[in-house]
Amino acid sequence: MIKQALFSLAVFCALAGRAAVIEGVVLESASGRPLARVRVALVAAAAGATAPAPQYTDRGGRFSFPGLAPGSYLLTAERRGFAMAVYGQKRWDLPGSPIVVEQDSRYVAELRLNRLGAITGLVVDENGVGLPDIAVYAYRDSRPLRLEGQAVTDDRGAFRIAGLKPGRFRLRTGSKQLEDDTGLLPTYLGDSTRPDGAAALEVGLDEEITGVVIRPCPGKLIKLRGRVGFQGVQAVTLYGDVGRKIAAVDSDGRFSFDELVPGPVELMAESSAGWAGYSRLWLAGEMDDEVVLEGAPLPSISLACVSTDGEKMGKDSAVLRLSRTIPAEEPRFVQLACGETASLGAGLWEITAAAAPGWKVSEFRLNERPLNLTTFEALPGQKFTLTLVQSREGQ
Structure with a gap:
């Protein structure tokens, strides 16, 4: 038993002695000074390979990853206020080059961080x-x-x-x-x-x-008051030319926005029960009347897949991906297989679809009407059926 334990320890020490090391230093690019407390990480390039836990550089900007298995690794470094660096990259927004190490090898790397x-x-x-x-x-x-x-x-x-x-x-x-x-x-x-x-x-x-x-331009600012006409809403979101604002809803369903500017806005509210309210307004002068957001079920969409001959196709024959592009401040993403249904938020949605190998999407139909664009608007209370008409490749 003792001999077996000694043999295992000897094998472990021999393997550890043959393990690779990646070490180096991180410097500030402009001054050349060492950077402490930089988070340095290795990412194994090979699928399924493991990498050690990230570490932080010491006071001299130094780091070391001992005991590495042979293979390829990407080396990254990041610290608040600096652009993340990847070893071997030619420009800050380009990919880096992997470091290849063999058994019992030692690689020394220098990374320079640029301030944002x-x-x-x-x-x-x-x-x-x-x-x-x-x-x-x-x-x-x-x-x-x-x-x-x-x-x-x-x-x-x-x-x-x-x-x-x-x-x-x-x-x-x-x-x-x-x-x-x-x-x-x-x-x-x-x-x-x-x-x-x-x-x-x-x-x-x-x-x-x-x-x-x-120098800000002087002008008339507008106050908007409103009420939500359905339960379960905690906040109302306003989207305009100058971004997004959020107002809390009180126990009586009322909300208000101050210091608004003239122009078009959209109001949206969603409840935990799957209802939503939506309104488009043009703000101008005094807004004396209270805006009421009435509720309706969230818009929904169902995906149907058929061949050009009108035959119903299977669930895995295509995948539909929807991305909400407006309001731009709050994108959303939905993915559907054939025969599935999902709820959508109000707004403008962009369509992309991928057919199974050997097939292609030849036509989109929205509620049985040909859809010439790859976008559609969804509002509360609306129900959509999107039909993907598919044909075989080469037809």
Whole structure:
């Protein structure tokens, strides 16, 4: 028994001695200084292979992964305020290269982390004096605009938005009612209340844009009051040109939104019982009337699959994927097999479908009508049947 234990220990020591090691150091790219407390991780490239638990660099930026099995590994490093780095990548947003180690080998790696970008500036009044407590938002210049960061001005009207990945951004202030009842409209950099008239800023890694000045445009702000006409709703969400707002619903079903700007908005509410309310409004002037959100069951969709000959096809003959694109601030995803039914949220949904090998989707029909677009709008109370007409490849 003792001999067997000694033999097992000898084998273990021999294997441990032949194990590979990946070690190295993480540095700040701009200064070359070592970075402590960086989370470093290995990902085994081979399917089914295991990797050690992540670790943090020491005060000298050093890390070490001993006792590795031979194979390929991806090495990553990340720390708050920096772009994540993958060993071997040529650019921050490109994939890295795996490290290949053999038995009893040692690989030394150096990773450099770049700081994420930042934008600093001032929000000022009509006299050029800083305005405190004004929200400032940084949107990635995409369609639709995508919120990436935000800040609130200090007592001098100064703001700083950090943690921005490289790209083009548009800045916007939030609405604000001042002490003398002057209303400040959400205003983009470039003195525009619309995104298409806004100035764009290009931000890179290890870069801080300074000297930005935004002067909010004065205007009338609107208060919206409303009531939910069905039970089980805790909040109402408002979607508009300047983003999303959420208002709590009280015990009487009432809600309100302050400091809104003129223009189109959508109101949505959902209950835990599967009911929803939806309304489109155009805000202008004084909104004296109370808005009532009446309820109806959530929209639903059923998937039917048939061949071009009209024969019903099996459950696994196709897969339908739905993604809600509007409201953009709250995407949702639904996947259905043939014969299944699912509930949807109100909004605009985009359709993609994949047929089984040897087949292709030749036509979409929504409630028995040909669907020429790959999008459809779903509202509370509506029921849809989406039919996928399939034909064999080559036909």
